[in-house]
Amino acid sequence: MVIVMAPEATQQDIEAIVGLVSRAGGDAFVSRGVNRTIIGLVGDIARFMNLNLGGMSGVAEVMRVSTPYKLVSRDHHPERSTVRVGNVPIGPGTITLIAGPCAVETPDQTLAAARMAQAAGATLLRGGAYKPRTSPYAFQGLGEAGLRILADVRAETGLPIVTEVVDAHDVELVASYADMLQVGTRNAQNFGLLQAVGSVGKPVMLKRGMSATIEEWLMAAEYIAQRGNLEIVLCERGIRTFETATRNTLDISAVPVVQRLAHLPVIVDPSHSGGRRDLVLPLTRAAIAVGADGVIIDVHPTPEQALCDGPQALVDGDLDELGRIVRELPPLMGRTLATGLTPVA
């Protein structure tokens, strides 16, 4: 941490900071310039952050130097991690295709979407039973009935299930069905939910908040990690910007940036970022080429009847091309398409 003093700061102000830092077990190095004095702090940043240094007399600015997240940081864990969902790996050597319907609507629709996903090369099934919707008048998901449908489709296809949980108090219920819990963009700073999914012992997919900086995203992951769960996969799904041609702006650069800062796998959601079917395959190619560890894609047997996000779901006619992409592109990146289905009972 670096503290920049205001030009008018007094010697007493400087000494007050040095004393405070030293009482907190840190060291403070003072550099006096012509106009300003700079104080470099060495020690435990988490303790310093609780000191309210910015509120001290004479302080102009407090600049952080080291990262405020510890458990997810690559600083102390330089190897990139692989997270396993059932037998399916998500990590540096593979590309994992997760696909399925945005929302679970009926057993037939879910099974048909799962078969589509599998045909394209997917080894994990996505599907929402709890849908956070901007409008209270929109379809909110089937709840536990949806989870049961997902479990039936898993039994039929062998595909482990990734599904969203939106409330801390549903975490145990959802975890009793799901193989991986998803935390969505609107809950990216719902800290109670983050702590709950951190405690339940299932892998978690954490979507980036639509206006979360990369640092805030990693801090959200730290909330999960702090409860003892490091089986976290980060998912870039587009951020909010001034551009309205796409639903969100896919921040493709975030993939290599995050992979450098954190050891967790990073995947991309090309369906929700663009919000348009015609962008899904180009963005899938971009995601694999930039180095993502996987992609998560909406597919639907009859998107014109979908109760949620139909306009972005891939249809039957797109699956061959999707299959070609996830098989031909990974080798150029030194990777292979992830396999590892759970044997169907």
Next chain:
Amino acid sequence: MVIVMAPEATQQDIEAIVGLVSRAGGDAFVSRGVNRTIIGLVGDIARFMNLNLGGMSGVAEVMRVSTPYKLVSRDHHPERSTVRVGNVPIGPGTITLIAGPCAVETPDQTLAAARMAQAAGATLLRGGAYKPRTSPYAFQGLGEAGLRILADVRAETGLPIVTEVVDAHDVELVASYADMLQVGTRNAQNFGLLQAVGSVGKPVMLKRGMSATIEEWLMAAEYIAQRGNLEIVLCERGIRTFETATRNTLDISAVPVVQRLAHLPVIVDPSHSGGRRDLVLPLTRAAIAVGADGVIIDVHPTPEQALCDGPQALVDGDLDELGRIVRELPPLMGRTLATGLTPVA
């Protein structure tokens, strides 16, 4: 709603839409242009939104014309509403000053802050017992112990309490102490929480999500209203933009824009929007002048020791000027400073 067809849309595509709308109880008016056909829909927009019209063959774009929120809209409720917290009104004829510490830390600190607030003209006390923090290593609030402190300070000062709730399952507990429940910016799309505060029978202050459009903010209010609670006060607290000189960018224009769209009172938080003490008084003046129905301000007896947001809290030396502003500016707007303390028992 207006549906714009793609240039290549067929007569069959158009008829399919007309049929679908008509089966949903609506009317569809078809305007054929040289390049494109436009279909105007008349009827219940909530039903149309579930039709997935954007996914129909031949559709280029679906544009909404009327508002998707009903209960909070001024369309059917042209008079602007007044919400009462204890005996204190928040609404069109008054300016209500809500002030207090960002976080409840100790009984002494909370009482001192409440006395500061009162001295400046505040008739409602703010203070957080549950603090959603970006970092899991930061102070998270005192929880129920903090609520008890607030209740004691209310008994001492007569100031009704506004305090944040961050989890749906704490709503009843918090409501048993608080006079008004606050939903914070990070929970602006935590729909379970919105529904819970909508059901508990206490006034609610709904902060704008830091990346919420005005429409999304009003939809969040609609979630509360739908559970039978129209005692909602909206609070503009800054949005996330590219500018980093301030913590957030106060969207001052949102105040008159929202007042035109919704009948609910709108207040401004000049403390959290700027994140800097030196901006609080100028932004308070701007908020009153633009027509806000109140302001909510952080004060702290010793901000250099604050566990949360000390750098933005007003101190003793600022209170005279704050008092002058909230007394002298409202009459120019045809308003008066809201009073109405609950008698101290």
Next chain:
Amino acid sequence: MVIVMAPEATQQDIEAIVGLVSRAGGDAFVSRGVNRTIIGLVGDIARFMNLNLGGMSGVAEVMRVSTPYKLVSRDHHPERSTVRVGNVPIGPGTITLIAGPCAVETPDQTLAAARMAQAAGATLLRGGAYKPRTSPYAFQGLGEAGLRILADVRAETGLPIVTEVVDAHDVELVASYADMLQVGTRNAQNFGLLQAVGSVGKPVMLKRGMSATIEEWLMAAEYIAQRGNLEIVLCERGIRTFETATRNTLDISAVPVVQRLAHLPVIVDPSHSGGRRDLVLPLTRAAIAVGADGVIIDVHPTPEQALCDGPQALVDGDLDELGRIVRELPPLMGRTLATGLTPVA
């Protein structure tokens, strides 16, 4: 300036930087921490910025501490400046109302708008002869014919003229008619134009670029100042954000922030920021209340016939209220409405 070294930086890397800084006439103070070393630089920041320190081996981050603009900074010029346009002051003791049509269309329209402006209390006339338009098919302004109309209206009314220049090579021509040159938001980083208006000896109004940070805005002003012209008025006119309810988001906080950093006057454009007539008066009140040194407002005798930005122009019915605002609000801020008309010949 502070240089943060990467954890893997070597002693040799550190020495290379110390040597480079010292050869550039600066001092480098080295603070060694457990994980990282921090180097504080003291000396001429402009020279350091050309050293490409960020490209040196072992450097993780370069953080600026002092401001990169010198001439417009308040550091060495603590008194806030007053700029005079004709006899009209723009500065800390007054509120200056600048009003007129967005575009000069005809002599009658311009004179009528000038009379409207004057009736409301304006002492400077705005009006565009060169209009930068997003579409090449939109009205682009009358050019020099428009300047002649403005000069005629000045002769008739005594109002000094503020008008935009969009090309470096028109600066002399426009300056031969205008009392103040305006540089618009789309030219906020047209550095050749900034240098040209800095050399011509007329006051300049510099609008903020629609995506310019406050620092970039002040650097643009520095380009003008560097050519010897400190008669610069900064104009906040809204920034681009995700919100679409208003054309731009008025960054009202920028007014006090900039007034603290720079000694130049700061005014607000409530017409272009919101892009809606119904927001102009509320935003004018907010601008004066936050401490702006003036406002610039579109008025038009028949906005439904305006060739540019009609929907945001005030009309006759708004003028009484505008006049009331600019007369009653300034005294609360310890200011008066600026007067000082040039005598009509």
Next chain:
Amino acid sequence: MVIVMAPEATQQDIEAIVGLVSRAGGDAFVSRGVNRTIIGLVGDIARFMNLNLGGMSGVAEVMRVSTPYKLVSRDHHPERSTVRVGNVPIGPGTITLIAGPCAVETPDQTLAAARMAQAAGATLLRGGAYKPRTSPYAFQGLGEAGLRILADVRAETGLPIVTEVVDAHDVELVASYADMLQVGTRNAQNFGLLQAVGSVGKPVMLKRGMSATIEEWLMAAEYIAQRGNLEIVLCERGIRTFETATRNTLDISAVPVVQRLAHLPVIVDPSHSGGRRDLVLPLTRAAIAVGADGVIIDVHPTPEQALCDGPQALVDGDLDELGRIVRELPPLMGRTLATGLTPVA
């Protein structure tokens, strides 16, 4: 175009619009709903845009349906275009690698960078002689001396030159040296410059404005096209968002979105978008994979001595990998690396 009337609009308001549109040679179709009336306009949108329909009494909103750009639109020119710079194509069948130094500094540095570029597979040389810089104290480029160096390096290597022009009055001079003129992000709405490069008969590379919507970017291209020049290549270079981990946010989705709307080639600048060397190769792969028609990349023999943007330039050690990417990835996209050097005299 669709006009949405306010709920309180009168029959007279509606008739006024129908009359106005009809006098402008268009047709107006009126759809009356329960709450609102919608008027669909058919005819010449450019004429309608000058009517100020938004300013008419009773109008709530004006929504455009067809595109406001004509010459660059794919509506009337469905085949995607190929632009030739010297003998080098930029278009749908190829990937073109443009590389070179950010700024021309010396003959040796420029030649060395050109050799690096060529070694990696580049067939066009980039290099700036006029550098628009945020700070007036930063290196501004060598001007015509830089153009002469570029011409010498072209003679030596056979690489046609792409170089930026920043002022309308330099266009002829720059065009006398350059094979392709670049318009930079800060000049994306410098309409005089756009018109000048549209008139000079050389291909143009138009960078996206850092806060330009896709529509504004295409309107800027329309300014060039309107002067008779359709040899335009669009370059996505990142937009400004709240994220600060990268200098800009590369809007990778813009590539397929623009290719669908306009017939012009679209390339990507992975150097300026990220501003970090470690992101250049991942973003280059993403750009090719998403379907870009080329990439433009900074290379520098000694980036730690660069006068501009050294931290993002590729160095010798990166060239093999760059060469591998631009040779191996295009075939997966059904493309080949563009060749076509001009024979060295």
